[in-house]
Amino acid sequence: MPSDNIALKPKDYKSDIKPIWCPGCGHYSVLNAITKAMSALQLEKRNVAIISGIGCSSRLPAYTDMYGFHGVHGRALPVATGLAVARPELTVIAVGGDGDGFSIGGNHFLHACRRNVNFVYIAMDNEVYGMTKGQASPTSPPDWDHSKLAPHGTQIKPFQPAAIALASGASFIARAYSGKPNAMAKMISEAIEFPGFAFIQALSHCITFCPEQSQWKDIVRPFDEEATSDSVVAAQRIHGDDGFSAGVIYKNPRPCWPVEQLDKTARSHIPDAVNALGEEFRL
Numbered sequence: 001m002p003s004d005n006i007a008l009k010p011k012d013y014k015s016d017i018k019p020i021w022c023p024g025c026g027h028y029s030v031l032n033a034i035t036k037a038m039s040a041l042q043l044e045k046r047n048v049a050i051i052s053g054i055g056c057s058s059r060l061p062a063y064t065d066m067y068g069f070h071g072v073h074g075r076a077l078p079v080a081t082g083l084a085v086a087r088p089e090l091t092v093i094a095v096g097g098d099g100d101g102f103s104i105g106g107n108h109f110l111h112a113c114r115r116n117v118n119f120v121y122i123a124m125d126n127e128v129y130g131m132t133k134g135q136a137s138p139t140s141p142p143d144w145d146h147s148k149l150a151p152h153g154t155q156i157k158p159f160q161p162a163a164i165a166l167a168s169g170a171s172f173i174a175r176a177y178s179g180k181p182n183a184m185a186k187m188i189s190e191a192i193e194f195p196g197f198a199f200i201q202a203l204s205h206c207i208t209f210c211p212e213q214s215q216w217k218d219i220v221r222p223f224d225e226e227a228t229s230d231s232v233v234a235a236q237r238i239h240g241d242d243g244f245s246a247g248v249i250y251k252n253p254r255p256c257w258p259v260e261q262l263d264k265t266a267r268s269h270i271p272d273a274v275n276a277l278g279e280e281f282r283l
């Protein structure tokens with residue numbers, strides 16, 4: 001709870017900077033869902049860090065009144081990993097888009113799932129590179145032909161974030177939709193409270209370059225079942241779905257990357273290691 005015992009409202013977690021997202025962009029709802037989750041949990045602003053890469057969605061840290069880091073393309077997860085390991089008392093949230101996170105950042109995504117360091121990753125998926133004016137991304141449908149660079153579509157099978165997260169060892173996997181910000185806020189709260197790496201694929205429409213995504217409001221529906229802790233059931237659920245069912249899909253806590261051990265052993269060796277390096281390079 002905040003030290004002054006005054007409850008923080010969602011707007012208290014926002015900065016004075018007005019977002020420059022296009023009117024109607026889904027990312028406004030994701031920002032609202034994040035600040036609602038902060039308020040629901042009454043997190044102290046000084047104990048939260050929002051880390052991003054590059055892209056329309058990666059502008060989000062600037063629109064919050066918490067610590068933030070607007071990094072380089074595809075590299076939000078290594079920064080978030082380092083911060084969460086070094087400062088385990090913080091709530092660390094990485095945000096970004098599908099281009100940033102699943103293309104250049106794809107490698108980091110696999111290993112963040114595998115490592116299970118305790119932070120939340122919200123990937124705002126609009127199936128397009130929005131900031132660079134509408135090129136096909138890893139999650140674009142194969143026949144999406146709006147881009148001059150792929151006038152016949154990419155004809156490439158889209159990247160499957162939830163399936164790949166499960167196969168890579170993620171222990172919390174969810175899918176949210178920007179058209180349902182309250183449900184997304186609840187999911188973000190659950191992800192923050194989850195002990196370990198928590199991945200949320202947030203379907204967040206790009207109204208400018210993919211206006212057809214406005215139809216998502218008629219397509220997205222909740223998963224029929226509650227989250228499962230059985231990875232086989234989760235795999236069946238993910239592969240049996242068209243990618244438009246929302247909810248927490250899989251939740252199965254396992255030990256986080258050993259921060260505690262790092263505290264007790266590796267950290268105590270850091271001065272020795274630094275000294276040894278210094279000796280090695282002494283002229």
Ligand code: SF4
Nearest residue numbers: 022025056130206207
């Ligand atoms: Fe949002 Fe698309 Fe505009 Fe970027 S280009 S701000 S993703 S609507």
Ligand code: MG
Nearest residue numbers: 097098099128
């Ligand atoms: Mg995108």
